[in-house]
Amino acid sequence: MQEIIKAVKAGKPFIIFDEKKSVLGIPADTVSGRVITLIMKNCDEYRLAMPWRQITVLGLNRFLLYGGNVIPLDYNKNGISAEERADFIKRLVKGEVKLEEITCPGKIFVEEAKEGGVLERPAFGEACIDIARMAGFSGAALYATLITPSGDIAEESYATEFAKENELPVISINDLIMYRLKTEKLVKKVVEATLPTKFYGTFKAIGYETPIGEIITLVRGDVSEGDILVRIHSECLTGDVFHSLRCDCGEQLEKALKMIDRENKGVAIYMRGHEGRGIGLINKLMAYKLQEEGKDTVEANIELGFPPDLRSYGIAAQILMDLGVKSVRLMTNNPLKIEELKKYGFKVRREPIEVEPSEENLGYLKAKKEKMGHMLCIND
Numbered sequence: 001m002q003e004i005i006k007a008v009k010a011g012k013p014f015i016i017f018d019e020k021k022s023v024l025g026i027p028a029d030t031v032s033g034r035v036i037t038l039i040m041k042n043c044d045e046y047r048l049a050m051p052w053r054q055i056t057v058l059g060l061n062r063f064l065l066y067g068g069n070v071i072p073l074d075y076n077k078n079g080i081s082a083e084e085r086a087d088f089i090k091r092l093v094k095g096e097v098k099l100e101e102i103t104c105p106g107k108i109f110v111e112e113a114k115e116g117g118v119l120e121r122p123a124f125g126e127a128c129i130d131i132a133r134m135a136g137f138s139g140a141a142l143y144a145t146l147i148t149p150s151g152d153i154a155e156e157s158y159a160t161e162f163a164k165e166n167e168l169p170v171i172s173i174n175d176l177i178m179y180r181l182k183t184e185k186l187v188k189k190v191v192e193a194t195l196p197t198k199f200y201g202t203f204k205a206i207g208y209e210t211p212i213g214e215i216i217t218l219v220r221g222d223v224s225e226g227d228i229l230v231r232i233h234s235e236c237l238t239g240d241v242f243h244s245l246r247c248d249c250g251e252q253l254e255k256a257l258k259m260i261d262r263e264n265k266g267v268a269i270y271m272r273g274h275e276g277r278g279i280g281l282i283n284k285l286m287a288y289k290l291q292e293e294g295k296d297t298v299e300a301n302i303e304l305g306f307p308p309d310l311r312s313y314g315i316a317a318q319i320l321m322d323l324g325v326k327s328v329r330l331m332t333n334n335p336l337k338i339e340e341l342k343k344y345g346f347k348v349r350r351e352p353i354e355v356e357p358s359e360e361n362l363g364y365l366k367a368k369k370e371k372m373g374h375m376l377c378i379n380d
Contacts, residue, residue: 001134001179008135013038015146015163015170018343022159023047024168027132028093032267033083035142036158039083042162043144048089049113049125049141052310058095061305063104068298068308074106076205089208093140107375114312115139116211118177119186119310122343129172130180133278162240162308177344186211187318198220200257201264208322210315212273217319218257224324229351231256232316234274237281245360246288251354256331267323269316277301278310296367308372317344332373350375 008014013035015028024043026035028050039046047070055061058141065071074080075088089099089108117133121128126142146154146162154162163170171203188209195205195218203218215262232255233240240251245288253268260266274285279301287300298308317340319326327347330338333354341348357378368374 001171004131004171005135007169008131010035010139012168013338014131015159015219016124016131016143016176017154017156017159017170018124018173020155021124021161022146022154022162023128023143024146024158025124025128025131025138025141027135028089028140028142029132029137033081033086033141036086036206038166039142039144044270045144046108047125048093048108048110049128049143050093051115051129052112054093054140055110055112055114058092059099059257060102060110063102065307066105066109067158067304068302070109073106073108073110074103076101076103077097086268087134093138097271101367112307112310113139115316116175116186116314117180118314119180119184119318120211120314120355122173122177122340123315124173131171159172161219173343179211181318181321185318187215187266187315187322189322197257199254201261203268206323208319210316210336215272215319216270216314217323218260218268218270219323220260220267223265224293224326226265227327227329227347227349228325229260229263229331230325230351231260231266232269232270232271232318232337233268234271234277235270235277238284243255245358246291247361247364248355251355252331255353255355259331259353267320267325269319271311271316274311279304279306291363297364298367298371298373301349313340314344317341317346333368333376335373335375345359 009103011030013286016023060071063071094238111125113129114120117126117130126141129139132141133139144199146159148154148158160170190209191207193205194201206217208215233253236249238244239247240253241251256268275281283304290300291301301308329349330350331351331353338350365376365378369376369378
């Protein structure tokens with residue numbers, strides 16, 4: 001890792017790969033015309049990864065989200081050269097670009113990445129900003145997917161050979177995650193107490209301090225052995241407390257706790273900071289208002305200037321590690337939770353947790369299935 005950091009400090013780009021894909025990245029602070037040219041010759045679209053907080057401070061969330069996930073920008077100058085584009089990117093992340101200098105849509109896709117890097121979400125944007133920060137640069141990085149001469153997405157073997165030919169440092173996302181897990185920790189266990197409940201039996205309640213807020217985890221039995229029933233539940237005040245019929249959140253939480261009680265063993269992590277898929281309570285109510293005007297749940301988030309889903313599950317993964325959990329039976333309909341936990345080294349099997357749709361939440365559930373890929377069986 002120290003050799004990679006040394007090379008990046010010297011201005012070299014780097015290669016990161018997982019089991020399906022490889023990218024070429026560089027800290028946004030050090031991007032040059034030479035690197036832009038290298039990307040143009042060997043990669044597909046540019047991705048400029050930075051935390052959502054930085055995106056909003058720069059005012060970039062005022063532009064239209066493309067596909068719900070990225071903001072396509074460019075310098076509003078015709079015939080822009082590689083050097084000019086590199087200069088634009090460096091000035092953009094420093095806040096030195098006026099909004100009137102930006103055209104949208106453009107060829108630079110600004111992408112939200114988590115402040116905690118790969119320990120918060122195990123994705124390429126987060127991996128690139130991790131390496132940028134380790135090398136002493138700001139939390140923004142440019143990257144692009146590496147493409148083979150035949151036009152295919154480059155896998156590990158091509159990526160390592162490309163790195164060797166171009167004298168670039170190379171690392172896998174998994175190795176970066178393991179390195180960070182060995183050298184730092186984003187969750188801190190603060191307290192344990194007994195929590196008797198009215199409907200679900202008695203749990204050990206464990207309080208954690210995390211970068212996204214205080215999180216309570218309910219534990220039943222010895223969870224360090226066997227396939228453990230786990231629910232990672234996103235905070236939903238309206239559904240969990242007021243039993244709103246606009247979503248299925250409260251019913252899912254109740255069902256999960258009953259399943260753990262029935263088996264007398266399991267873990268329920270209550271993810272504070274996930275309200276409204278990460279946009280917060282007031283913004284969720286604003287999204288409800290837009291849904292009353294005809295938008296679906298995904299369109300409403302985008303209309304408000306947010307991606308469809310700002311959540312990630314790396315914090316939950318670290319809590320499971322702290323508890324000694326190794327193999328997970330995950331109560332979820334969300335494939336993203338499954339894939340993220342696997343990247344942290346867990347063996348994961350899905351336990352469906354569907355509830356009966358109602359007239360009030362049918363549209364919401366259909367949007368989650370059709371636009372977010374949730375594994376739901378819904379009939380009109």
